Amino acid sequence: MGDLLAPANTLEVLLGNEAVARGALEAGLNVAAAYPGTPSTEIGEALAKVAKLVGIYFEWSANEKVATEVAMGAAWSGLKALTMMKHVGFNVASDAIFTLAYAGVTGAMVIVSADDPHAHSSQNEQDNRHYSESVGLPMLEPSNPQEAKDLTKEAFELSSKYKIPVMVRTTTRISHQRGPVRLGEITAGFSKGKFVPPEPDRYLQVGAIARKHHAELLGKLKEISLDVAPSYAKVEGASDAEFGVITSGVAYAHAKEALKLVNVNAKILKLGMTFPLPEKDIGEFLSSVNTVLIVEELDPYLEMRVKAIAKDYAPEVEVLGKLTGHMPRVGEYTMRTVLEGLSKALGVVLPVNFAEIDSRSSEILKKVPPRPPILCPACPHRSTGYALRRAAGRAAFMGDIGCYALLFQKPFRVEHVTHAMGSSIGLANGIDVATDQDVVALIGDSTFFHAGIPALINAVHNKRKMTVVIMDNRITAMTGHQPHPGTEVNAVGDEAPAIDIEKIVRSIGIDYVKVVDPYDHAATEKVIRDALKHDGVSVVITKRECALLTVARLRRQGQKIVPYRVNPDKCTYCRVCINTFACPAFVDTGSLVEIDPTVCFGCGACVPVCPYGAFEPQEGSLNWREQKIGV
Amino acid sequence: MSVREFNVIVAGVGGQGILFTTNVMARAALKLGLNFAQSEVHGLSQRYGSIRTELRIGSDVSSPLVLEGTLDLLIALEPLEGLRQAPYISERTTVVMNNHVIPPVGAYLERFPIPSFDEILELMRSLNPKQIMVLNAYDIAKRAGDYIVANTVMLGAAQATGVLPFPEGVLREALEEVSPSRYRDLNLRAFDLGRESVSPPR
Numbered sequence: 001m002g003d004l005l006a007p008a009n010t011l012e013v014l015l016g017n018e019a020v021a022r023g024a025l026e027a028g029l030n031v032a033a034a035y036p037g038t039p040s041t042e043i044g045e046a047l048a049k050v051a052k053l054v055g056i057y058f059e060w061s062a063n064e065k066v067a068t069e070v071a072m073g074a075a076w077s078g079l080k081a082l083t084m085m086k087h088v089g090f091n092v093a094s095d096a097i098f099t100l101a102y103a104g105v106t107g108a109m110v111i112v113s114a115d116d117p118h119a120h121s122s123q124n125e126q127d128n129r130h131y132s133e134s135v136g137l138p139m140l141e142p143s144n145p146q147e148a149k150d151l152t153k154e155a156f157e158l159s160s161k162y163k164i165p166v167m168v169r170t171t172t173r174i175s176h177q178r179g180p181v182r183l184g185e186i187t188a189g190f191s192k193g194k195f196v197p198p199e200p201d202r203y204l205q206v207g208a209i210a211r212k213h214h215a216e217l218l219g220k221l222k223e224i225s226l227d228v229a230p231s232y233a234k235v236e237g238a239s240d241a242e243f244g245v246i247t248s249g250v251a252y253a254h255a256k257e258a259l260k261l262v263n264v265n266a267k268i269l270k271l272g273m274t275f276p277l278p279e280k281d282i283g284e285f286l287s288s289v290n291t292v293l294i295v296e297e298l299d300p301y302l303e304m305r306v307k308a309i310a311k312d313y314a315p316e317v318e319v320l321g322k323l324t325g326h327m328p329r330v331g332e333y334t335m336r337t338v339l340e341g342l343s344k345a346l347g348v349v350l351p352v353n354f355a356e357i358d359s360r361s362s363e364i365l366k367k368v369p370p371r372p373p374i375l376c377p378a379c380p381h382r383s384t385g386y387a388l389r390r391a392a393g394r395a396a397f398m399g400d401i402g403c404y405a406l407l408f409q410k411p412f413r414v415e416h417v418t419h420a421m422g423s424s425i426g427l428a429n430g431i432d433v434a435t436d437q438d439v440v441a442l443i444g445d446s447t448f449f450h451a452g453i454p455a456l457i458n459a460v461h462n463k464r465k466m467t468v469v470i471m472d473n474r475i476t477a478m479t480g481h482q483p484h485p486g487t488e489v490n491a492v493g494d495e496a497p498a499i500d501i502e503k504i505v506r507s508i509g510i511d512y513v514k515v516v517d518p519y520d521h522a523a524t525e526k527v528i529r530d531a532l533k534h535d536g537v538s539v540v541i542t543k544r545e546c547a548l549l550t551v552a553r554l555r556r557q558g559q560k561i562v563p564y565r566v567n568p569d570k571c572t573y574c575r576v577c578i579n580t581f582a583c584p585a586f587v588d589t590g591s592l593v594e595i596d597p598t599v600c601f602g603c604g605a606c607v608p609v610c611p612y613g614a615f616e617p618q619e620g621s622l623n624w625r626e627q628k629i630g631v
Numbered sequence: 632m633s634v635r636e637f638n639v640i641v642a643g644v645g646g647q648g649i650l651f652t653t654n655v656m657a658r659a660a661l662k663l664g665l666n667f668a669q670s671e672v673h674g675l676s677q678r679y680g681s682i683r684t685e686l687r688i689g690s691d692v693s694s695p696l697v698l699e700g701t702l703d704l705l706i707a708l709e710p711l712e713g714l715r716q717a718p719y720i721s722e723r724t725t726v727v728m729n730n731h732v733i734p735p736v737g738a739y740l741e742r743f744p745i746p747s748f749d750e751i752l753e754l755m756r757s758l759n760p761k762q763i764m765v766l767n768a769y770d771i772a773k774r775a776g777d778y779i780v781a782n783t784v785m786l787g788a789a790q791a792t793g794v795l796p797f798p799e800g801v802l803r804e805a806l807e808e809v810s811p812s813r814y815r816d817l818n819l820r821a822f823d824l825g826r827e828s829v830s831p832p833r
Contacts, residue, residue: 011661011664012661013654013657013658013661038673039673041673042673120672121672121673143693144668144693144695172672173670173695173696176670176671176672176673177668177669177670177671177695178653178654178657178668178669178670178671179667179668179669179695180660180661180666180667250694250695252693253668253693253694253695254693254694254696256693256694257691257692257693257694258694260691261698334694334696334698335694335696335698336698336699339698352698352699352700352701353700354699354700357699357700357718358718360717360758361717361718361720361758364714364717364754364757364758365715365717365718367714367744367746367750367754368711368714368715368717368746369711369734369735369737369738369741369743369744369745370735370737370738370743371644371679371680371681371711371712371715371735371737371738372680372681372735372737373645373678373679373680374678374679374680374735374736374737375678375679376646376678376679377679403678406678409737410737410740410741411740480673575739578736578739578740579740582736582737582739582740583736584679584733584735584736586736586739587734588734588739596733597778598731598733598769598778598781599679599733
């Protein structure tokens with residue numbers, strides 16, 4: 001991690017997300033709240049780490065809507081507030097944000113949306129530029145870590161000036177790009193504000209009042225499009241060029257280098273504000289060229305709007321992009337994407353022979369086995385998946401968002417669905433109404449707090465029959481171990497009341513509730529079998545902390561991690577362990593199964609899996625289940 | 632100091648310390664005042680799947696992603712993951728490769744044949760890289776004190792090939808700065824042993 005508190009005027013290596021956090025600190029941030037989600041998470045992690053030192057308030061909220069409302073409360077009390085989320089998190093928060101645009105703010109508020117082209121760690125490739133237009137909030141788009149810092153700071157200034165929340169949109173390759181960042185002065189700190197609506201009806205969005213505020217919002221946007229957007233429109237390159245590129249964000253970085261690699265006389269219009277658009281500047285740029293290539297990831301957002309502007313300013317200009325098939329619509333962009341687009345558009349000779357590279361490497365890649373993400377060694381979810389497969393193999397499995405989604409893979413196949421936060425239980429409601437199948441909903445602890453509770457309440461009230469397996473690994477694991485309402489500490493490391501999942505579940509009238517250590521495979525299997533027989537909603541809580549936390553703690557305590565081994569005299573090479581448990585530490589030598597000591601965490605969860613008892617501890621190996629490590 | 636363009640990929644399996652290794656090089660670039668752009672993948676992709684980070688150093692660099700065929704240095708913490716970078720490897724590439732194969736368990740379930748290290752090396756050679764350095768990084772790391780610093784061993788070896796645009800002292804200092812205090816000495820030992828494994832100790 002870069003030093004977020006490095007002094008002003010120094011250069012520091014910052015991750016794009018850290019740069020956003022630093023920008024907020026330089027802008028005078030007071031309050032920030034978020035729910036973790038890749039690729040936005042490290043903004044919150046950075047703020048959590050420095051919150052006490054700087055004196056700001058930061059929390060990991062139960063979900064993105066709550067986080068937004070926390071920030072809104074602060075921004076309505078005259079403070080500077082920040083919330084950030086991944087693209088799909090914006091969907092959760094959007095109910096509050098649409099109306100917030102009408103209400104505006106008295107302090108300042110910035111909303112960061114981190115979009116994920118290529119869906120590296122997401123369920124879709126959503127383009128949140130549409131949100132900014134449809135909500136009616138200005139949007140700034142940085143193209144490198146330096147701009148991520150600078151534009152975040154400027155977003156606060158704009159928000160303050162126009163009394164409107166401002167969005168900053170990043171994409172994965174900005175969020176997770178590290179680069180040198182020249183720092184400014186930190187002015188952040190906490191101070192008390194006062195909640196006083198600027199007019200009596202400012203925050204009362206009903207009927208006539210809402211209509212009045214809607215008109216006001218449109219007025220502000222008009223002003224911003226004329227007064228602010230042009231200052232974020234930068235033209236680079238040969239002024240006499242007849243070929244132009246319009247771009248924004250990380251796509252600009254690719255386009256800039258790609259144009260340098262091919263010998264084309266070209267100019268670039270780089271847009272730092274993608275809503276509202278600087279119509280006149282775009283129009284003038286279009287009038288100065290014959291052909292323009294739109295280089296943007298995800299949807300043809302700019303392309304369609306540029307076409308509309310061209311109609312008024314330069315009807316003859318040729319606008320090329322995704323809609324004309326010159327650029328791809330799916331996946332993230334690279335320099336190659338842009339080079340291939342240029343080649344299609346202008347017939348230029350490419351500096352790299354991609355055809356040769358592809359033919360040479362494709363033969364090799366055919367021989368490299370795929371390595372999709374899998375559950376870590378010692379992961380408690382593997383054990384839950386193992387028990388579920390044995391106890392409920394024929395059920396309809398509703399999965400959710402979290403590491404456990406990986407249980408869709410062989411050999412477990414106990415996730416038929418991964419949809420949206422909390423959808424597992426919600427969908428189980430519908431599947432139970434519609435079928436006679438056994439329905440199992442799998443959900444993690446953080447996701448349960450985020451959006452699982454209302455769906456579970458719905459199931460009880462509507463007398464559904466389903467088994468809900470709450471895989472409580474005591475942390476928000478997939479995004480890198482952020483606390484949630486069920487943990488004993490909060491975002492900044494203070495003790496916090498841990499909300500007891502078992503008590504919540506019992507309190508809403510569910511009488512079949514069992515808590516089990518998933519490493520106890522036999523007990524977990526039995527409890528799931530019983531739960532399936534229960535008439536009504538049954539809940540099984542498989543409780544064991546994320547193995548990465550356990551390992552980190554053991555190492556901190558100076559405990560050696562000693563791997564297990566396979567006794568070659570006992571291994572019959574039946575491969576039951578691989579075919580049913582598939583720990584990444586297993587190595588198939590062709591005549592035996594072995595354990596890779598560089599991968600094994602020494603948990604001992606594999607011991608009961610082998611029918612011949614071939615898995616054995618070595619001198620110093622622990623047994624996490626028997627020694628109650630991690631529960 | 633100025634560098635026209637230097638492209639590095641660090642590839643391996645989630646959990647091998649790929650981000651850390653790359654961060655050390657980025658820190659070294661910063662210390663020398665070089666412009667750079669680094670890209671990494673977080674989140675679900677970390678979970679023992681294929682991981683790679685890309686680091687581009689150079690005054691004209693703006694894209695954080697390496698263009699196919701233009702890689703200068705590949706640090707392969709795991710050989711299969713090294714081979715997976717085939718489209719990036721060319722005559723200009725130096726390959727520093729750990730010899731410890733971590734077979735993807737999914738390959739067993741799909742009955743996908745897993746090439747041996749010798750086969751991987753043969754395939755790597757067929758790409759005609761400038762040079763290939765092979766290390767038993769886990770053994771060397773164990774000699775340094777713990778196999779978890781195999782990544783730092785690889786970094787030391789990469790430095791010893793002489794292709795990195797940093798003087799050795801700068802990279803070592805960067806390592807010292809980026810290391811958590813608990814691992815600092817261990818990392819420095821691993822770095823030195825990695826270096827010696829390529830150039831014989833004087």
